[in-house]
Amino acid sequence: MTTSVLFDAQGPRAKRRNVLYTVIFLAALAAVLWWVYTALDEKHQLDWVKWEPFFTSSQPWETYLWPGLQNTLKAAFFALLIALPLGALFGIGRLSEHRSVRTPSGIVVEFFRAIPVLILMITANAAYSEFTDIASDVRPLYAVVTGLVLYNASVLAEIVRAGILSLPQGQTDAAKAIGMRKGQTMRYVLLPQSVTAMLPAIVSQIVVIVKDTALGGAVLTFPELLASVRPMSANYGANTIACFTVIALIFIAVNFALTSFASWLEKRLRRAKKSTGTVVGAGPDGGLKTIGTPPLVIEDGHGS
Amino acid sequence: MFDFLEGYDLLGAFWVTVKLTVYSALGSLIWGTLLAGMRVGPVPLMRGFGTAYVNIVRNIPLTVIIVFASLGLFQTLQVTLGGGDNFEVINFRLAVLALALYTAAFVCEALRSGINTVPAGQAEAARALGLSFTQVLRLIILPQAFRSVVNPLANVLIALTKNTTVAAAIGVVEAAYLMKDMIEAEAQLILISAIFAFGFICLTLPTGLLLGWLSKKVAVKR
Numbered sequence: 001m002t003t004s005v006l007f008d009a010q011g012p013r014a015k016r017r018n019v020l021y022t023v024i025f026l027a028a029l030a031a032v033l034w035w036v037y038t039a040l041d042e043k044h045q046l047d048w049v050k051w052e053p054f055f056t057s058s059q060p061w062e063t064y065l066w067p068g069l070q071n072t073l074k075a076a077f078f079a080l081l082i083a084l085p086l087g088a089l090f091g092i093g094r095l096s097e098h099r100s101v102r103t104p105s106g107i108v109v110e111f112f113r114a115i116p117v118l119i120l121m122i123t124a125n126a127a128y129s130e131f132t133d134i135a136s137d138v139r140p141l142y143a144v145v146t147g148l149v150l151y152n153a154s155v156l157a158e159i160v161r162a163g164i165l166s167l168p169q170g171q172t173d174a175a176k177a178i179g180m181r182k183g184q185t186m187r188y189v190l191l192p193q194s195v196t197a198m199l200p201a202i203v204s205q206i207v208v209i210v211k212d213t214a215l216g217g218a219v220l221t222f223p224e225l226l227a228s229v230r231p232m233s234a235n236y237g238a239n240t241i242a243c244f245t246v247i248a249l250i251f252i253a254v255n256f257a258l259t260s261f262a263s264w265l266e267k268r269l270r271r272a273k274k275s276t277g278t279v280v281g282a283g284p285d286g287g288l289k290t291i292g293t294p295p296l297v298i299e300d301g302h303g304s
Numbered sequence: 305m306f307d308f309l310e311g312y313d314l315l316g317a318f319w320v321t322v323k324l325t326v327y328s329a330l331g332s333l334i335w336g337t338l339l340a341g342m343r344v345g346p347v348p349l350m351r352g353f354g355t356a357y358v359n360i361v362r363n364i365p366l367t368v369i370i371v372f373a374s375l376g377l378f379q380t381l382q383v384t385l386g387g388g389d390n391f392e393v394i395n396f397r398l399a400v401l402a403l404a405l406y407t408a409a410f411v412c413e414a415l416r417s418g419i420n421t422v423p424a425g426q427a428e429a430a431r432a433l434g435l436s437f438t439q440v441l442r443l444i445i446l447p448q449a450f451r452s453v454v455n456p457l458a459n460v461l462i463a464l465t466k467n468t469t470v471a472a473a474i475g476v477v478e479a480a481y482l483m484k485d486m487i488e489a490e491a492q493l494i495l496i497s498a499i500f501a502f503g504f505i506c507l508t509l510p511t512g513l514l515l516g517w518l519s520k521k522v523a524v525k526r
Binding site: 004005006007010014021022025039040045111114115116122123126127207211212213214215217218219229233241247248251252255256259 | 344346348350360362363364367370371380382383419424428431437440445466469470472473479480483484487493501504505
């Protein structure tokens with residue numbers, strides 16, 4: 001039996017009441033589902049013809065879904081590959097002892113975190129077409145990756161900063177005591193330890209990157225997963241609902257795998273003896289908070 | 305230098321952004337609170353529903369939800385949300401609906417972490433007084449939880465402000481939509497981008513500062 005501090009262990013009356021609530025909630029849920037069902041049925045969205053292409057033939061998968069997913073993952077991969085070192089650079093920069101390094105890094109990070117990714121993508125797209133000769137068929141990919149890099153590098157910078165700050169001061173003191181220089185302290189002592197604390201937050205940020213690639217499909221002409229809905233539903237007799245269901249399920253599967261991996265990693269690392277036991281976890285709002293010693297909460301938004 | 309701005313309703317576009325933000329913030333606050341209530345409540349079915357909702361919605365891109373609202377709800381199922389024949393009104397309302405449903409998942413999780421910050425003794429004392437679950441939640445837990453999650457909720461609000469730009473994907477004439485329009489028509493890329501970046505900083509920075517100040521002021525000292 002589940003017990004919570006918020007309600008008492010249930011006696012016979014409370015149990016009866018809970019059954020009543022369950023029935024009422026079920027009825028409400030059923031009413032909503034029935035309304036959805038009839039609405040779908042009226043517009044013939046539930047006809048087998050509209051769903052059948054996804055089950056009986058490999059054509060929609062080969063022509064639309066698989067290439068779309070590949071593009072989604074490709075953009076996310078490149079974005080992460082570039083944003084990670086850039087973020088580490090700016091994150092360490094913000095911790096520098098020199099104001100001339102600290103202040104510019106801070107301004108850059110805060111600036112790109114305050115601006116919507118879509119605005120960055122649109123700007124990048126226009127800038128590439130005006131100032132460079134990148135071919136127009138790969139331009140959307142460049143624009144999407146640029147937008148994602150600018151935003152996520154600044155978020156990753158905050159993750160790196162929180163990770164390093166989560167280490168006990170004694171680590172730096174000990175490194176100094178044995179005569180390490182600042183760069184050595186960072187490279188040999190602080191970074192390797194904080195990486196374990198940062199990993200779960202970084203994995204959660206990958207989910208944000210994967211989700212944000214869909215912006216490129218909706219606003220720029222980047223042929224990713226979401227963009228495959230229109231041609232697909234045009235090709236298979238206006239099966240809009242079926243197409244959306246399938247791509248939503250693919251996104252959920254990819255991201256759920258990533259979030260499960262993140263929480264597994266977080267549990268594992270918190271138990272691990274090698275790390276300090278501190279973990280920069282994904283906060284409830286997709287933001288960040290340090291779990292364990294110092295109760296440091298650093299703010300951040302979640303992607304779209 | 306700024307002559308080209310004359311043909312465009314810059315303030316109007318940002319006003320739409322603000323309206324989108326405020327309406328969806330209210331919607332997501334209400335729905336998110338209900339979801340959080342379900343997730344900590346004694347009825348297993350509601351708990352399951354809350355958990356499933358949050359986990360599903362958080363893993364779907366907002367863009368997919370908003371585009372679905374337009375292509376799926378409106379064009380396929382003819383859901384107009386009382387907007388009549390006015391496409392502008394319909395798209396605006398669909399965008400608000402999508403943003404609120406999406407953001408509610410994050411509001412719910414923020415609130416749930418706030419509920420965890422309330423000492424267990426408070427709930428135990430309330431139960432000892434004979435309060436029911438709804439009373440415990442409404443009178444003792446939620447008021448304290450809300451005060452301790454002003455900061456996380458502020459981050460959700462800032463993210464929501466930035467996320468309203470996604471409504472451009474279904475033709476709601478807010479800031480990002482106007483920006484795309486202007487970039488296509490005018491040869492002033494850097495200036496236009498700077499204006500819109502500045503506009504968003506003007507929206508998000510004061511929100512963050514104000515709510516940050518408020519969170520310190522209202523936080524329950526323990």
